[in-house]
Amino acid sequence: MADKRVLVVGGGLGGLSATMKLAELGIKVDLMSLTPVKRSHSVCAQGGINSVNDATRQLGDNEYKHFDDTVYGGDFLNHQPPVYEMAMWAPKVIDLMDRLGVTFNRTQEGFLDRRRFGGTLYKRTAFAGATTGQQLLYALDEQVRRWEVEGLVKKHEMWDFLGPILNDNGQCVGAVAQDLFSMEIKSFKADAVVVASGGCGLIYGRSTMSMTCNGSAASRCMQAGAKYGNAEFIQVHPTAIPGADKLRLMSESARGEGGRVWVPRKPHDSRAPKEIPDSERYYFLEERYPEYGNLVPRDIATREIFDVCVNGGLSVEENRQCVYLDLTHIEASELNRKLGGILDIYRKFQGVDPCYTPMRIFPAVHYSMGGLWTNYDKKESGGLIAGSPKNQATSIPNLYAIGEVDYHYHGANRLGANSLLSCIFSGLFVAPGLETLLSNQGPGSVAAEQPQSLYDEAVKKQQERHESLLKQSGEENPYLIHQEMGALMTNAATVVRHNNQLEEAIGKLADLKARAWKCSLSDTGTWSNQNVLFTKAMQDMFPIAEAILKGALARDECRGAHYKPEFQLPGLTAEDPAEHRRQAEEWCDKFEQNIQKFLKTSVSTYDGKDVTISYEDVDTSIEPPRPRFYGLVGAEQISEVWQERKKKKKEAAQAAVTN
Template identity: 55%
Template sequence: MAGSKYVCTTSSGKVRRVAVVGGGLAGLMTVIKLCEAGVPVDLFSLVPVKRSHSVCAQGGINASVNTKGEGDSPRVHFEETVLGGDFLAQQPPCLGMADAAPGIVHLLDRMGVPFNRTPEGLLDFRRFGGTLYHRTAFAGATTGQQLLYALDEQVRRFETMQVEDDRGVAIPGEKMVRKFEFWDFVQLVLDDEGTCRGLVAQDLKSMELRAFPADAVCLATGGPGIIFGRSTNSTINTGIANAIAYKQGAVYGNGEMIQIHPTAIPGADKLRLISESARGEGGRVWVPKDPMDKRDPMQIPEKERRYFLEDKYPLYKNLVPRDVASRELFKVCYGEKAGIMGRNEVYLDLTHIPEAMLRKKLAGILEIYEKFVGVDPYHNPMKVFPAVHYSMGGMWVDFERDERGSLKLGSPRNQATSVTGLYNVGESDYQYHGANRLGANSLLSTIYAGMVAGPAIATYVDNLDRSAFDLPAELFSKVEKSEQKKFDDLASRDGTENPYGLHKELGEMMLRDVTIERHNPVLEKVIEKLGELEERYTKVAVVDKSTKANQAIPFMRHLEGMLILARVITEGALARNECRGAHYKPDYDDKNKDATHPIGRDDENWLRSTLAKWGGRDGARSKVSFIREFDYAVGSQKLHATDAIDISLMTLRKRDYTKKKAAFAADPTAAQKPAEAPKPADDAPKA
């Protein structure tokens, strides 16, 4: 950090640390930035960080490097991101992200990510949804895995580096990063003022519960996809950390904004993603004109196929944003019963593309199809259907604007939640994607959020009056004891309900009723049923009594969290009576002739974040209170937040991908503005 050196020891010589929970891209980038600022870190993760869900990202990472002579720029990227999110995203952080993107991709390249190359040895870029530009850098079709490994390696290097005191002397036995893998975050330690001073976590092998003081805590725990049972998410993505923080007072934003990816492979245990990059490289979506056509798809001639996305969106074709594509697939399969053989499946066809090229650019995903379906996708069209994929919503976080309206780097407000000392980054925050995320923006937003959060937290801990490590031990032992009591109570449950069975019921209901199309009477039933599940949860049985590597009891805890967030998602969906991005109610669709309230996107009433606050319980049933504004503090700054969206950088416009260059050329003046000089992608000291 320019100007100041963080003093990482207390007066009594203890090493002060910040805790990061979650070791995916966002968490790891936060750790790296903290270490570079001289702040030692304790890193907690449910799994070895190298196995975090970021590995599942396939297609690539967006950055307007403009190497193809198309005239792309960060400004266009910003506008397409905001439009893609149907104006629910906070614009200053989005601008900061788009400006930083080229620097981030170059940084990852320097870290050794094996990005695909052009013949000149430059980075190659491909197309993705919601844009007409080649903006997506990629490493085969396992880009998330490659990015995660690069950051994991840098963090591993910090695991070997000594902590130095303010005289530059190494402190024996203290490394910059201490990893706690196979540890489950169970509670924040809050002091009497409600400031976060550390956390309690549980070792999932020995089942030991332990409190850790921390000068700040940053959650980087990903999305809650497992609430929907089967999804494209890893099984660790239960959203538990956010549910815990929400229960302890942190405000949750836009929970109802759940992205459904148009193309996944159905499976018994999970719905496996087939990346948008398949369409970015030329893949075509179609169904036979006669749904009951029994021929092998390769024998169905071109004129007897229906390329329904290309027909309706002649410019974007198969690369309309995900919410648009998923609704079209859903309509074809459910509405018209025109899926393959009348089933919920459509073809995703790559067979017209030379095999050698597919092997270079898409082998990672085609291998998944081949392994899990047993059919060769190089020579047969794949069968796919939409699946729950990503949560745009998450923990509410703050940002501070700079003079040009972008994000002010180093401000302790950036990525700060409504609980002082608690930060949140990555899919678990809410601010970058609005109502719908563009493909290949997630890898970018995770890393950017980490780059922003690191300096923000460093500033925050630099200015603390009192370190958590100087507080009385009782503050921590008290929470540790109460968590032990809660755990012992869970461990002694001898009811009749199997927690895994309850989860299956929850998942099936959420997947059926709270995804692509949402109907208020159905949502009301879901909310009632959620209450019943919460009641049945109190009668849950411990199915495993072991005191070692017991997975059943932590799962009960996760299930409780999933039930809480399922309610936030569903009640948020019920309240938001409009159509915006991924949130679609046929009864409110102004293009649906049967709609009872045809208003479409309702900017007058709903151009605002859904802010959910824990409302306690009524018996076993949890309660959500939706708020419009609240007070909070960052260090000594007293602040006030509302649910307003910062739309200072781009005016509202209609979102219509049937038209030419929907994103930015609709406003030609925006395109003609000279590109502003990109800001450094980090907190580099000014010369």
């Protein structure tokens, strides 16, 4: 097997953990990345990484509860066997990262320190200062460098993946890619290709993601026939600092420490915020949610901020959406003691001190739960069969996807500190499956046996696309098209979604797509031409953008990050106990009907022209779906009815077995 090779595309946590594990198994790896892998987007993760641990275990926590929190948080759209397997592995993943030298924070006794994160009752989250992602990435980068020295890994940094190469049987036997400097287009032979290219935030113009997260690798796989799952599920973080270039996260702890969110009652009031008297300020979270105030759950905060600006027209600024996050009523010394680190980010990038001037924040696209559709091999007892080549396999044979670009694990909504786990876990877990695949590959499917013409043809096709772009004349500017696409997607398919807006956006996207092929380039050179690379990536954003919009339009319900107010199940209104109970029964009926209809993975495929959506059942065999309540009126009554039904179903199932 010594001569077999795997190509890994992307060098973040997923790609690097897969690479190092493959190298340990003696498999040679070509590692391709748009940047030196040490600069991958995983560096941006701040919070931490979740697992059950010795301390939480003694408080009643276990792997099952971590699994349950993840699928409950994901509104049951996650296929359960992979999530179960991930939760089982989580403690081992953190142990491994600890051994690799990650500078995790320590307790006074020298154990790993843990903090609590959203969506759980337990302190599961291990962290390294406020740069956990960076520290995890560096530990993996170092291991991969070690294998590079040993000769098992060959890095191809500054290469752009242009697409998989498929043989006549539809099997992936390599990839075609372009050198960002010399612009050379070359084929890479590989017996399996693993895509670990991260999220697609740049489709929204600006997001919290890095400039490499343009979704192009995923789109190019989709254009080659790979299925894309749950595209419409995009996580939006409530508080980010709007920047001309990027939206940077502002931690929720600012609200936790007493921060108040408001807008001037007069739209775009030009006065300095401190000159606006209290009576002319709209503390909309406090007014709309008197009980929770500024500390409403993350998704509600996101929706309300969005609503007050987009629908209410009350943004602080006229040309930019933002609201005030105000800490100025708290002593500066106290703020610096408790929030110093995160306030520094604001000072550094805005040049303004939030101790004395209210911050301007707005929700920002943060994570793509959806991604390339992947398979798994399920174990009867729950979890996955380790070493099965089905795990993490896309719908194209021998093409795999891991990390954020894979749609597993997070369902309709991702819990904080679970993304680093899913990236490292899926990277480690895919490797033994690839080992099995490579040792069982039959004649005809090995890269070395493919005709050279197959590879030459793929290069030629890309060469033609490249050259025709350079020669193209037209009125359009690729950067401005990208800006328009970003605005379009942000308005129609982020926090609050309406069918009429989505329909309109699908039409506008099609117009924009036609224009995107009429760009003329300001740089037609043949050396380090970022202009042409950007234009290609921008054009390739369209299939995924279309999948997001169409998936969102077709899903007439509220689930996790996908919120359509029109289809929200209302709370209970009746005062009379009998009527209250009847309403709860009705609510549960509707909820069950909704499960029947919409608890399904959306699967997008692209035929070269349009995206088509179909649906697949979700594997909920481990934990049956149950309602999620966020401050819903009547939640207790609904919960009671739901529990009764669950009990009855269980009894009926048992009776059926005994009979």
